[in-house]
Amino acid sequence: MSVRPDTYVAFLSADDALALATRRRRRERAGQAVVAAGTTVVLGALLVIPLFLIVSLLPWKPLPVGGWERLGVLLAGSLKAAVCALLVAVPLGIATAVFNAHFCAPRLRGWIKPSLEILEAIPTVVLGLIAVATLAPWLKMNIATLLALLVIVPALLLGAGMIFGHRLRRHQGWLPIGLLPIVLAVVAMVVVVASQRSEVSIVPASPWNSVLIGLALGLASVPLVFSIAEDALMRIPAAHTQAALALGATRWQALTSIVLPAAASGLVAAIVLGASRCIGETMIVLMASGNTPLMGLDPLTGLRTISAELALGLPEAEPSSDVYRMLLLATLALFALTFVFNLLAERVRASLRRTSTPGTYAA
């Protein structure tokens, strides 16, 4: 019979047991050393990004003439793209999160979240392709149609809710499914009606403009904003809502007076993290922004972001040349900006976690 010595200690002689104990202790230490070494490498790798950027910019030499101006234009481009995207992502993401957390039928909830996870899994290069090949040619002719949709769809939803809302209140957990064909039909109708008109009322300066970036990058950021906002809303104990309902509030009143104020910091964190993600996103802006370094607030012109400049400029730049150094400085600015945003969001979320864990309210 073969006995594994480290399993049946009782069968061993004293010497063997001692030897075994020594071996086990050594193995234990080796294991701990491996884990510690692995973690050290990881920590080192994590700290290396800012260190590398700073060290390679030293000793400091002034940028060539126009370097700071160029950096400013790129930074403005990144911020403009992020603001345009947030104008799309924040309303959609937070409203979807509110619906999912507060109104949704439990069975539907199991479908909305995975659908948005699939949207998040789609590589941004693919969304960039759709933006530049499918959306841009349509948007070039139909800026006015888009504006019309922005007014018509919400107005229609609000009006329909006013008129039919109280009758269908029992089924409101299934609203997205019920409204899906209606929304699609309204959009299709407006688009078809608009395509009958021959003259174009608003002509953008470039087919690759900030509106296009806002739509594509915004769609890419919806899942992130959604998941963080939903996480924050789900942390509010259900007892709060139930107490409000028991006191005679409607679900909407419970939402606006109890849940939203309690989850406000989590919603802010969702917006901040969304902004951080939009600032750093590369492929969509690289493909669909036209990459024209323009400054200004006009949403119908192109733009050029830091990330696109890096993707286009760095492969050609000679190491230690002036251009290379300027690009490294741009990277450092991008890193610092997203780092501050992430830190801010993490702080806000941590404070929410401390104050809103179920049970702290129990007393």
Place this chain on the structure above:
Amino acid sequence: MRHGSAGDAGTWLVGGAASICLAAMLMVLVVLLGAGLSPFWPASLVELQLRDGRSVIGERVAASDDTLILRTSEREHVGGAYVRIADRDVAAQAQPADAFVIALADGRRLFGRGDASAAAAMAYEVSSTAIVEETLWPNAIGTPARIAVFFRHLGRFLGSSSAASASVGGALPALVGTVTLVLLMSLIVMPFGVATAVYLHERSDGAARLVRSAIANLAGVPSIVYGVLGLGLFVHGFGAGIDRALYADRLPVPTFGSGGLLWAALTLALLTLPVVVVSVEEGLARIPASLRAGSLALGATRGETMWRLLLPAARPALLTGLILAIARAAGAVAPLMLVGVVKLAPALPIDGEFPYLHPSRQFMHLGFAVYDAALASPDAMRGISRAFACALLLVGVVIALNLTAIVLRHRLRERYRALES
């Protein structure tokens, strides 16, 4: 109006926002499926009689209100024979049954009318050396035959490695490049990710908090920043150093000193590290504490408990972390543009020659193929179709991986429920 109708309107607004999100996701998938699969469908050929007496034969590639664009026989080079025809110039339009299309191996297409011998004569007349890949009479065949042709084209796209140029030929080199890259990245990221997760699970002191917050912040760093790090530190730093030390005789031609598979894999490993750590640590935390306590009480050391009990029990979490990391890496294109992806690699990074895997070689990647075909193709019409086909393949791979992760996560939960009872 009853009390609370404003609230109902608000509810409908947020419900509408949710359905807009669903609609947008569906539209993305529909556009992708439609535009990604249509290049493989054998389109009908049209013959137009123009008012000036000429007739042109070809396939429609685009149409607007008053003009249409036709691809006619490409006698000189790929993409060299698009004609734009105004609708008012067309006298008659027909789809003759004997119209044929010849696909040459270099990507050119020839259109004509007649039987097989006419087609062969036309191919020979245009170029006596060109290899005919396929001759089709699409107007004469029915839907079942077209479906067969569709799958043949699809199979050729997926399986053909003949990359004469980046705009024609199969997607196999890009697929192989993508897969090799993410496999190499997994080999690098898994040991470090698991070691860090174990460390975070076992310790809760200041050092662990530091590591944890570093990882949380790293998850939010833009991917292009990793690319800059990969280029500046790995390629220009380590790579140039290796070249000076080991390949000095080949300089100034760089071996490791230019972008390549190894540096790209290292960059992506850094990028996906947070995903692996978070997922594995979550898996370890889900294992009931009683299991660990029981093992320790029976005299096992912490290391033995971890190695023999906890890590095997968390195997599905390890797999989930790996799959999510692969899915994230397969979709990350921006950093690769800085560390060695090329539109056309002379050789695959993996082949039958010793040492089989060539870490210093440049490689092709599906995501970069999408970008390159969409924006830098000399033939814009074909470029967009090809970009959509590659995009569909990429999304298929990524979504399949994500669905596997979701199923594994479900299994994992079932498993711990069994442990707890």
